[in-house]
Amino acid sequence: MGSQAEKKLDGKVALVAGATRGAGRAIAVALGAAGATVYATGRTTREKVSEVGRTTETIEETAELVDAAGGHGIAVPADHLDPEQVAAVTARIDREQGRLDVLVNDIWGGEHLIEFGKKMWEIELSRGLRMLELSVRSHIITSHYALPLLVRRPGGLVVEVTDGTAESNKGYRDQFYYDLAKNAPIRMAFNLSHDLKDAGGTAVSVTPGFLRSEQMLDNFGVTEENWRDAVAKEPHFAIAETPALVGRAVAALACDHDRARWNGRSLSSGQLAKEYGFTDVDGSRPDAWGYFSRVFAGEQPDAADYR
Template identity: 75%
Template sequence: MTTETALQGKIALVAGATRGAGRAIAVQLGAAGATVYVTGRTTRERVSEVGRAAETIEETAELVTAAGGRGIAVPTDHLDVDRVRALVARIDEEQGRLDVLVNDVWGGEHLVVWDTKMWDTDLDRGLRMLELGVRSHIITSSCALPLLVRRPGGLVVEVTDGTAETNRRFRENFYYDLAKNAPIRMAFTLGEDLKDTGCTAVCVTPGYLRSEQMLEAFGVREDNWRDAVEGQPHFAIAESPAYVGRAVAALAADPDRARWNGRSLSSGQLAKEYGFTDTDGSRPDAWAYFEEVVYGGKEGSADDYR
């Protein structure tokens, strides 16, 4: 379990911390005492192409501080190389170090058209998904890793949807499949590059995430999310964003995290390893549920995997 001071004095950058998993990761790093730079495109003055004004990076920074850390909001488009370089230069000037880099930039849900062949998918929409989910991560790592590798012990976390094992199954859209598999390979290859620096790279995925967008899509709130299970039974395995946040905080606080180098890991898997729970005290393992019950035909229910 991560303590309130486990990351005291550590500096983190969570790229793509406006909402969802990124926001929760930033908050949980703050809860462990870290100073967290939170970035994204939606601010109190400007809304990104996602079109959601309800969540902003300023609010995320305030939540980090309220949790016990120090949140610093820096508006950043991670496809703009100069902006990302300026962000890293600011962290270097203000802190002189970077201990944790979380690549969570995405914001491409509105572009996905499910059950559509690759050649019937609008090319501009598809390429935009790859820009948001792949190119942005490459730019951020290229700019930030020279600062992170100055000290041994640094951690890079690529956030995606699925693990190397679960993503052997087609993810139902050509471009989405590429966008969500790329971070898994990024963690693997960065792990190779980082071996002689004393730093570690991993890929982490949440399970069935109860993000703000998902709750809104089902017409529920976090306090009554189970009301959506009747219409979507598999939603019973859903987890709060705090769960994956706790997973990343536990990794960052683990002095032996190098054993995970290059691996892709799920929130449910890490909960069993580190002993943390979701906000309701359960340990949902959504990926095991889907692989074994939904796709594998095993007898069982979501409750068996919580």
């Protein structure tokens, strides 16, 4: 982990919206490892399951992992499509901490809605609009209530988590609603970079590569220990990375006093790993979007050359 193991974020407060599992959980843990107090929000708790339908990951467990990493984790159940609930979360942070230094919009949970291989008009409208609610409306509601607290102090950081970079997403992302869902956070970060300038804030979008999330591992019927067995079914899985890589990417940004140079940019975990010198948990440094840029160009690169 390098310099991020130091407690550079002592006294800092982060809200990771959508911290139940995957990238959000890893980001919360990495911020905690750097010393931050992290509010981990989401819909899945030990008492209640969200529409995603997974019971194996909860926000309480995420908060405990933040504590174990050396930070202070606080689990707060919240549906980020409900303005009253989001307003209550930010009011609680204000009441308990009086500040917010990092906002991470990682809300999603729409994988069960994706139907690739269908035209826009072939997809049930309610499913498509739900994807946009989860990926766009929820982020807007969260920023609306959280940013007034974040801009009280100069230097705040907003991270919009998405899938793909501005460059990689110039091509069609395989499905009408999914394309909109994953391009919107890139544009939101760009727009917020302008709104935050006067407050000395920074807004970026960050994407992991081919993410070995809990849900993805289950989809392939493998575990983190034997994940390479899935490469036979999906050869591109050879470039996959753990959620820790994007977690370390966001923590590196949060620890960087010169992060304003990234303002408005679309960034990837692999790109930031090279920039800041960290690795994935196995010591490799996957550059998934560098790899996929060649795949999209019709080439057949060796994933080993991008690790």
